[in-house]
Amino acid sequence: MSDDMLMHFSSNSSNQSDQSLPTKIAKLEARMAGKVPSVTPAPPVQLQQQHQQQQQQQPIWSSVSSGPKFGPPEELAGSSDSDDDNGGEFLIQANTQKRQRLQENDNSVVIEHLETQTVNDGRQKIGETEETKGGFDTNRKKQGRGRGQSNSGRGRGSKANDQMRSQISVSTAMPSNGQLENSYLKDNRPKEHFRNDDRISLEEELRAKVSILEEDLRKSRQEAFDNHDLCHQLEKELKELKDYEQQMKPKRTKIISDLLISVSKAERQEARMKVRQDSLRLGSVGVIRAGTIISETWEDGQMLKDLNIHLRQLLETKEAIERQRKSLKKRQSDKGDGTDAESGAQEEDFLIQDEIFKSRLVSMKREEEAILRERDRYELEKGRLIREMKRIRDEDGSRFNNFQILNHRYALLNLLGKGGFSEVYKAFDLVDHRYVACKLHGLNAQWSEDKKQSYIRHAMREYNIHKTLVHNHIVRLWDIFEIDQNTFCTVLEYCCGKDLDAVLKATPVLPEREARIIIVQIFQGLVYLNKRAQKIIHYDLKPGNVLFDEFGIAKVTDFGLSKIVEEDVGSQGMELTSQGAGTYWYLPPECFELSKTPLISSKVDVWSAGVLFYQMLYGRRPFGHDQSQERILREDTIIKARKAEFPSKPTISNEAKDLIRRCLTYNQADRPDVLTIAQDPYLTYVKR
Numbered sequence: 199m200s201d202d203m204l205m206h207f208s209s210n211s212s213n214q215s216d217q218s219l220p221t222k223i224a225k226l227e228a229r230m231a232g233k234v235p236s237v238t239p240a241p242p243v244q245l246q247q248q249h250q251q252q253q254q255q256q257p258i259w260s261s262v263s264s265g266p267k268f269g270p271p272e273e274l275a276g277s278s279d280s281d282d283d284n285g286g287e288f289l290i291q292a293n294t295q296k297r298q299r300l301q302e303n304d305n306s307v308v309i310e311h312l313e314t315q316t317v318n319d320g321r322q323k324i325g326e327t328e329e330t331k332g333g334f335d336t337n338r339k340k341q342g343r344g345r346g347q348s349n350s351g352r353g354r355g356s357k358a359n360d361q362m363r364s365q366i367s368v369s370t371a372m373p374s375n376g377q378l379e380n381s382y383l384k385d386n387r388p389k390e391h392f393r394n395d396d397r398i399s400l401e402e403e404l405r406a407k408v409s410i411l412e413e414d415l416r417k418s419r420q421e422a423f424d425n426h427d428l429c430h431q432l433e434k435e436l437k438e439l440k441d442y443e444q445q446m447k448p449k450r451t452k453i454i455s456d457l458l459i460s461v462s463k464a465e466r467q468e469a470r471m472k473v474r475q476d477s478l479r480l481g482s483v484g485v486i487r488a489g490t491i492i493s494e495t496w497e498d499g500q501m502l503k504d505l506n507i508h509l510r511q512l513l514e515t516k517e518a519i520e521r522q523r524k525s526l527k528k529r530q531s532d533k534g535d536g537t538d539a540e541s542g543a544q545e546e547d548f549l550i551q552d553e554i555f556k557s558r559l560v561s562m563k564r565e566e567e568a569i570l571r572e573r574d575r576y577e578l579e580k581g582r583l584i585r586e587m588k589r590i591r592d593e594d595g596s597r598f599n600n601f602q603i604l605n606h607r608y609a610l611l612n613l614l615g616k617g618g619f620s621e622v623y624k625a626f627d628l629v630d631h632r633y634v635a636c637k638l639h640g641l642n643a644q645w646s647e648d649k650k651q652s653y654i655r656h657a658m659r660e661y662n663i664h665k666t667l668v669h670n671h672i673v674r675l676w677d678i679f680e681i682d683q684n685t686f687c688t689v690l691e692y693c694c695g696k697d698l699d700a701v702l703k704a705t706p707v708l709p710e711r712e713a714r715i716i717i718v719q720i721f722q723g724l725v726y727l728n729k730r731a732q733k734i735i736h737y738d739l740k741p742g743n744v745l746f747d748e749f750g751i752a753k754v755t756d757f758g759l760s761k762i763v764e765e766d767v768g769s770q771g772m773e774l775t776s777q778g779a780g781t782y783w784y785l786p787p788e789c790f791e792l793s794k795t796p797l798i799s800s801k802v803d804v805w806s807a808g809v810l811f812y813q814m815l816y817g818r819r820p821f822g823h824d825q826s827q828e829r830i831l832r833e834d835t836i837i838k839a840r841k842a843e844f845p846s847k848p849t850i851s852n853e854a855k856d857l858i859r860r861c862l863t864y865n866q867a868d869r870p871d872v873l874t875i876a877q878d879p880y881l882t883y884v885k886r
């Protein structure tokens with residue numbers, strides 16, 4: 199072969215795709231010499247080096263795997279044709295290689311063992327922290343998990359693992375090509391030459407990987423340790439906070455109750471001061487003694503005295519003017535009918551004089567009416583003052599007036615009022631942080647055990663009915679507990695507005711629009727009571743049992759006399775076994791039936807609501823308004839209450855009157871029940 203050609207081939211040999219150059223050169227030389235060379239000439243040193251480089255440049259997966267599948271790239275397969283041409287020589291070489299390989303086998307076993315061990319070591323170490331199922335797959339899973347847990351871990355560990363992953367994916371993606379495998383086996387010589395170096399570099403590579411993984415593991419452990427530490431620290435802080443909260447709770451409670459007590463004390467002082475001031479104007483309670491009997495009497499205040507003096511003066515002046523007018527008329531008639539000019543002037547004088555008196559009398563009438571209105575206002579103020587005086591007196595005499603905390607929870611503040619057997623206090627719930635009304639039921643210590651038991655049974659019945667009621671127009675009952683042997687407490691939703699009784703005392707006649715919305719709310723509460731599985735008759739609907747919250751929402755309260763309607767009750771109602779002491783002005787005729795046990799139903803509440811509505815509109819009750827309870831019973835006032843009369847003033851709509859008539863239907867059988875009357879168009883606010 200010429201030097202030029204040799205140069206050409208040697209320069210081409212730098213092209214990595216031609217890996218069988220030595221063989222080709224040998225073939226060409228033989229062809230040029232016209233014979234097949236008996237001994238293949240040793241490849242030039244340059245080519246040997248290139249071949250070595252090619253071996254080294256083979257991807258890592260080819261050295262990791264010792265199986266034929268992972269053979270060299272396809273150039274080897276491409277050179278197989280020419281290999282067939284000098285097959286004999288190749289066989290000799292292959293045999294020689296076989297021998298060498300046998301010698302090396304021992305070494306390779308050692309190295310393979312090492313490889314396996316290194317990989318296993320790596321796995322084992324990883325397995326110390328995470329579950330290992332074996333193989334790279336497991337490693338991959340770990341890597342995935344690690345990524346989720348630590349970003350830094352991803353950067354370090356993932357590079358090595360990505361490399362491994364690519365090796366695996368390439369190896370699995372390689373087609374199993376028999377030709378390729380054979381050619382690889384046949385042309386295995388260069389590999390044999392570099393096997394040791396490859397194994398060493400592989401070993402180093404694996405070691406590097408293992409150390410990266412170990413480093414990763416160390417860092418993950420450190421992170422886990424740090425997190426554990428942090429967790430521990432947070433737990434400790436939480437516990438400290440809880441302890442602190444626990445420690446502070448009584449202090450906080452104390453601060454809240456102290457503040458509430460200060461406010462309540464200031465309110466008490468203010469209330470007493472106002473009563474003193476109002477007393478000067480409106481009057482006060484004096485004591486009169488008649489022999490050994492001491493009784494209280496009301497002494498009017500300056501306001502009423504002044505009004506009365508004014509009224510008296512007005513009357514006196516009015517009488518004087520009337521007298522003057524009479525004498526003027528007398529003089530006029532004595533004079534007779536004059537026809538001259540003088541008598542004509544006198545006549546005009548009389549007329550003017552009379553007109554002055556008449557006009558004065560009219561204006562005095564206006565003044566008198568104003569004074570009478572003032573007197574009415576005075577009476578209302580006097581009533582409010584008397585109630586407030588009574589409340590203060592009750593508060594002063596109450597054994598719960600010293601701001602006790604009941605049941606470790608309810609801070610009692612000021613007395614709201616006193617009922618027949620109970621005192622109602624405004625209180626603050628220190629647990630739920632809201633105002634409540636605590637109704638303290640006191641049993642008279644003088645009562646027999648039987649009477650006490652009966653009272654408790656009665657109150658428990660009320661509680662059991664009331665506690666199940668949850669409606670916007672029914673006062674909620676939150677709690678019940680015993681205070682001592684003779685006292686227990688029910689905790690109610692606090693309604694800071696006045697009750698309807700107080701409203702009507704201050705303003706006896708309400709505009710129809712206001713009265714209507716109040717009665718609509720009461721009926722909504724009643725509808726709720728009648729739509730439950732266990733229907734309830736309130737039986738004691740009256741202005742004092744309708745409370746208002748801060749927004750003016752009306753709520754029905756006091757279920758002390760209420761009755762649960764039994765399931766098998768007929769259309770006429772259930773038997774009224776315990777008559778109770780409902781307020782007679784508001785009870786229907788059937789409740790006064792004494793000849794037989796009355797049958798009652800929700801129609802009782804319909805009647806009461808009718809009386810309430812009438813009272814709001816006309817400022818008086820339809821039956822027995824000025825009568826005492828005792829007189830109503832004695833005179834059978836309600837039994838005789840066949841028809842309600844409607845005063846001409848104030849003017850009330852026919853729809854309102856019709857509703858009242860329906861509610862006050864004398865005959866119980868003809869009276870609509872709650873659910874029926876609730877359909878009345880006057881009680882619905884649907885736009886038409």
Ligand SMILES: Nc1ncnc2c1ncn2[C@@H]1O[C@H](COP(=O)(O)OP(=O)(O)OP(=O)(O)O)[C@@H](O)[C@H]1O
Pocket residue numbers: 614615616617618619620621622635673690691692693694696697742743745755756
């Ligand atoms: N939940 C409440 N919120 C605000 N004030 C209330 C509440 N319950 C009752 N009161 C007020 O407490 C006072 C006494 O109430 P209580 O129900 O004991 O009296 P009563 O109805 O007049 O008496 P009785 O129950 O003997 O008929 C009344 O002025 C009432 O307005």
